[in-house]
Amino acid sequence: MKIVCSKANLAKGVSTVSKAVPSKTTMPILECVLIDATLDVIKLTANDMELGIQTEVEGEIIEHGMIAIDARIFSEIVRKLPDNDVVIETDENLQATITCEKANFNISCKPGDEFSYLPIIEKDTTISISQYTLKEVIRQTIFSIADNESNKVMTGELFEINQNTLRVVSLDGHRISIRKLELKEEYDHKKIIVPGKTLIEISKILSGEADKEVCIYFTENHIVFEFDRTVVVSRLIEGEYFRIDQMLSSDYETKVRINKKELLNCIDRATLLIKEGDKKPIIINIGDEIMELKIKSQLGSMNEEIFITKEGKDLLIGFNPKFLIDALRVIDDEEVELYLMNAKAPCFIKDETESYIYLILPVNFNSI
Amino acid sequence: MKIVCSKANLAKGVSTVSKAVPSKTTMPILECVLIDATLDVIKLTANDMELGIQTEVEGEIIEHGMIAIDARIFSEIVRKLPDNDVVIETDENLQATITCEKANFNISCKPGDEFSYLPIIEKDTTISISQYTLKEVIRQTIFSIADNESNKVMTGELFEINQNTLRVVSLDGHRISIRKLELKEEYDHKKIIVPGKTLIEISKILSGEADKEVCIYFTENHIVFEFDRTVVVSRLIEGEYFRIDQMLSSDYETKVRINKKELLNCIDRATLLIKEGDKKPIIINIGDEIMELKIKSQLGSMNEEIFITKEGKDLLIGFNPKFLIDALRVIDDEEVELYLMNAKAPCFIKDETESYIYLILPVNFNSI
Incomplete structure (x- = not known):
């Protein structure tokens, strides 16, 4: 594989996907970022099996291929490179050479096919809201999720769609936070529980601009957010949420x-x-x-x-x-x-x- | 005691003297700030017996007196008060009432006379340099003091005056940092070792303006810095500094x-x-x-x-x-x-x- 990207684009991409790199894991491959240049776009992916993030990075593919590289060291190197074109080249021994101006790094990598891809999600119902609105609604509710794992449902937030409203709810046994948003269209009734961690990480990636949209899809087990050439896929929390209307x-x-x-x-x-x-x-x-x-x-x-x-x-x-x-x-x-x-x-x-x-x-x- | 100061003046004064409050001590009185309004200016003092800082706060004395108040809680309260006049009043039971607008705090204090005053220093030779220069020279040398206490001399910096130059030296066994400044006048030869901690704290207090002066006095055992209605007194480190010229x-x-x-x-x-x-x-x-x-x-x-x-x-x-x-x-x-x-x-x-x-x-x- 051989690719060329600007330092700025690469740094932004790595920073985005790094949010899905687990801080502790027993599976070393999960500590990596996958650089995938097998097709005609450069994609970076990280995936901790609960949360997966993929983003496209503008750049030139000189030789197709893919490689999994340690996320922490890769992101630190990219961040400290001079502000110029970065060349990433791998050889058959899984050595990646990262070159920028006269700086030259050599890092051992893992084969890309050991990496677990994001699940493929059928895009059924799509709701679309602005990045600003999603980022705000997370900020306005996330503080009252419970941080213990004794009741898994409490560590997530309820996303409930009713006709043209989206209701976001969090609670921790002492308090409840509820925000209601108006959607542009009407949808079938739907209730899902999104992990708090997913929402915290996604709100860090969202630029928060009011005129940029996020598309949200649901399936039985997953929620997908699409924006800015980035896809975030997260497992949902299984179970029944509390009947808050009674409270x-x-x-x-x-x-x-x-x-x-x-x-x-x-x-x-x-x-x-x-x-x-x-x-x-x-x-x-x-x-x-x-x-x-x-x-x-x-x-x-x-x-x-x-x-x-x-x-x-x-x-x-x-x-x-x-x-x-x-x-x-x-x-x-x-x-x-x-x-x-x-x-x-x-x-x-x-x-x-x-x-x-x-x-x-x-x-x-x-x-x- | 009853005094009135603006929140801004009080906050600045408390923040200045707090640098001399030890983070750990077995003597609770050292964790206090002394508010001294016995004469016709309001003075705040903190003193950990190695380093003492005193500063004057503009304000009105309605009733003379003094009190020692817990530094941490006092500084946090002052910082969060509304931006208005603050009244501090004490009663015979050593209770201080801090009032600002409609907020009203009541804190137990200690008698002011338990507090150890700063040593009285005879002002002999005085050298005068700009705040900017002192702050810079500390920044440019402080990183190479040794942080272990096994060789006390290494935890300080040599200040050496020779005619019209001040030489500041630090070393840690692997490296030496030397900065030479020109003074406005000529002085007798003098060598002292100033504790690194004193220099770190004083550089936090110095505003660093080029047109404001710091006056520095030495005695056998102490160094005194005077600037901005603030006095910093520190013990010197005893002993002979390394003969660096040979190196x-x-x-x-x-x-x-x-x-x-x-x-x-x-x-x-x-x-x-x-x-x-x-x-x-x-x-x-x-x-x-x-x-x-x-x-x-x-x-x-x-x-x-x-x-x-x-x-x-x-x-x-x-x-x-x-x-x-x-x-x-x-x-x-x-x-x-x-x-x-x-x-x-x-x-x-x-x-x-x-x-x-x-x-x-x-x-x-x-x-x-």
């Missing part, structure tokens, strides 16, 4: 309208007094026009008041401050509305059209 | 003139093939007009050629690539000159006036 309620006894930034900054300051792993709640005292926030720990105490608009009853309620911070950080509105029932019932932060709903369970506290 | 030589058999950036980038790329802790040398083959650099490891091999201007003999020599990188990174010249004797003798990188000299010992290698 949502539109009843409330107290409704609070508050400046989002003031609330976020105040909770952020309060968490200074909590050491890592310490489970001190922030106590919120909702009165007429004033919400008082209090926290107390071994380090000291803090209290602060924020002006609010309130409907309904007064309420004293405690929360894990991190859960409030996570939700408030991803809401772009200047003002938010909190809907509360009592000190034992969840708090809902949502907008009028329910384009977002953040449900947070309260915690017990000793009055301070 | 310097101006003889050479080979002299190479080379583009600094090309050489640095090439060595930088070569180190990709070396894993952390692996002691592979880079082999340099100096011929007429061409210098060839080679490295070989389990991961693969790399070679590259760079155009040079050479005087004298050809030479094949090996170096620890990190030592070359460290020296080249802090030389601002576009081209550098290397002076070599043979494969066992040190390499000197220096300019004509010897405003800098970097000595690097070669390493043995098996020809590859």
